[in-house]
Amino acid sequence: MPHPAAATKVPVTDQLALRVNGEPQTAVVEPHTTLLEVLREPLGLTGTKFGCELGECGACTVLLDGEPTLSCLTLAGDAADRDVTTVEGLGGAEPSPLQTAFVEAGAAQCGFCTAGMLVTGTHLLAEDPTPDRSAIEAAIAGNLCRCTGYTKIVDAIELTARGEFG
Numbered sequence: 001m002p003h004p005a006a007a008t009k010v011p012v013t014d015q016l017a018l019r020v021n022g023e024p025q026t027a028v029v030e031p032h033t034t035l036l037e038v039l040r041e042p043l044g045l046t047g048t049k050f051g052c053e054l055g056e057c058g059a060c061t062v063l064l065d066g067e068p069t070l071s072c073l074t075l076a077g078d079a080a081d082r083d084v085t086t087v088e089g090l091g092g093a094e095p096s097p098l099q100t101a102f103v104e105a106g107a108a109q110c111g112f113c114t115a116g117m118l119v120t121g122t123h124l125l126a127e128d129p130t131p132d133r134s135a136i137e138a139a140i141a142g143n144l145c146r147c148t149g150y151t152k153i154v155d156a157i158e159l160t161a162r163g164e165f166g
């Protein structure tokens with residue numbers, strides 16, 4: 001008699017189709033593969049950072065159908081046929097205004113948190129184009145900066161809201 005698990009065995013790999021930064025992509029994934037793992041490799045989008053892998057640091061934040069999402073806690077299969085935006089997709093041929101602001105304001109030190117901060121900040125400005133500093137601080141509360149560069153990060157988002165960089 002076959003082992004009960006054999007009758008319900010799930011495939012160990014599957015072909016995932018999703019859209020990343022507007023481009024259709026496919027990848028072979030296992031049931032436990034996270035979106036973060038797929039983005040970094042095989043897709044090679046290493047801007048999204050592998051931090052705590054526990055949902056605590058925000059370094060892995062991407063937009064999933066436009067909403068900030070922790071890619072380390074998202075199964076790749078849950079992104080099937082959905083739109084993912086990573087830090088690589090925030091600008092076009094030129095950096096986005098917020099990306100420029102981060103450079104001009106000195107808002108990136110080691111840079112480990114920067115991708116997550118940019119994704120979160122971009123979403124905030126899309127939802128609320130004129131946030132005050134407390135709204136900015138609340139929006140990035142889930143993004144930890146180990147270099148404690150919060151003041152300049154908030155400055156960069158505020159300067160962008162004021163239209164200083166296009």
Ligand code: FES
Pocket residue numbers: 049050051052053054055056057058059060061070071072073
């Ligand atoms: S790596 Fe996802 S929250 Fe830290």
Ligand code: FES
Pocket residue numbers: 107108109110111112113114144145146147148149
């Ligand atoms: S710039 Fe180093 S963690 Fe934020």
